[in-house]
Amino acid sequence: MIFNYGGGGNVYVDPPVYTYTGTHTFIDDGNGDWRIKFLTGGVLRFTKISTLQPQIDLFIVGGGGGGGNDAYAGGGGGGYTRTQKNLTVQTGVDYQIIIGAGGARAVAQQTAGNGGTSSAFGYSAAGGYGGYKTGAGVNDSAGGNGGSGGGNGGGGNGGSDGGDSPHAVQGSYDTNHQGKGQGTTTAEFGDPGAQLYAGGGGAAMTGIGGTGGGGNGTRSGTAGSGAANTGGGGGAADYDAGGTPGNGGSGIVIIRNHR
Numbered sequence: 001m002i003f004n005y006g007g008g009g010n011v012y013v014d015p016p017v018y019t020y021t022g023t024h025t026f027i028d029d030g031n032g033d034w035r036i037k038f039l040t041g042g043v044l045r046f047t048k049i050s051t052l053q054p055q056i057d058l059f060i061v062g063g064g065g066g067g068g069n070d071a072y073a074g075g076g077g078g079g080y081t082r083t084q085k086n087l088t089v090q091t092g093v094d095y096q097i098i099i100g101a102g103g104a105r106a107v108a109q110q111t112a113g114n115g116g117t118s119s120a121f122g123y124s125a126a127g128g129y130g131g132y133k134t135g136a137g138v139n140d141s142a143g144g145n146g147g148s149g150g151g152n153g154g155g156g157n158g159g160s161d162g163g164d165s166p167h168a169v170q171g172s173y174d175t176n177h178q179g180k181g182q183g184t185t186t187a188e189f190g191d192p193g194a195q196l197y198a199g200g201g202g203a204a205m206t207g208i209g210g211t212g213g214g215g216n217g218t219r220s221g222t223a224g225s226g227a228a229n230t231g232g233g234g235g236a237a238d239y240d241a242g243g244t245p246g247n248g249g250s251g252i253v254i255i256r257n258h259r
Contacts, residue, residue: 077146
């Protein structure tokens with residue numbers, strides 16, 4: 001980040017110096033702006049921070065829910081997301097970063113696993129819910145709730161950008177069984193046009209996964225799993241046709257210099 005003080009010229013702020021015990025990626029965004037993506041859990045410690053700007057922005061995504069496994073099973077919901085801005089950090093302090101695991105795919109006709117919670121700097125984002133089938137009728141199928149809703153019914157697509165799953169493409173399905181999204185954008189740091197996370201998984205019978213890492217549903221094949229470090233929900237599959245649902249994708253924690 002470059003600061004300009006009236007009449008004093010520009011002052012360039014160096015990126016932080018730090019250690020991290022897990023897997024991470026440092027990104028130089030140019031003009032002094034930077035981001036760090038934490039892909040696995042670990043301990044972060046800053047050894048040098050600019051005194052001109054010791055603040056960061058934080059973006060958290062929980063793990064995606066796993067896909068259901070029945071003819072009309074729903075896809076997993078994407079992980080919930082959270083953005084917190086203007087947090088002050090310190091040198092010499094251990095900051096624990098937790099990355100939520102993706103939820104496990106459903107076994108037979110049971111409910112799929114929920115995604116794990118991601119957390120950092122005292123804030124957290126819960127995982128999305130697994131897809132499932134609540135009863136015997138086709139209208140009882142349900143996509144998991146989450147950051148974006150999992151696809152419902154026989155072929156419903158997963159939701160994107162914090163939205164509910166659209167209606168299924170086959171038959172008539174009760175909106176009460178749509179996977180419900182969080183209702184706010186899942187874009188990185190909430191910025192317009194930024195990368196989307198937490199797409200809902202597609203339902204069985206070939207539902208399409210939502211933008212943001214959601215896996216596709218299938219009937220007799222292997223459904224798509226949520227993409228790693230996106231919090232995408234797993235796609236559902238049809239147990240009776242020998243289909244295999246997908247797991248949810250792991251979450252992520254991202255920080256950047258405050259903007």
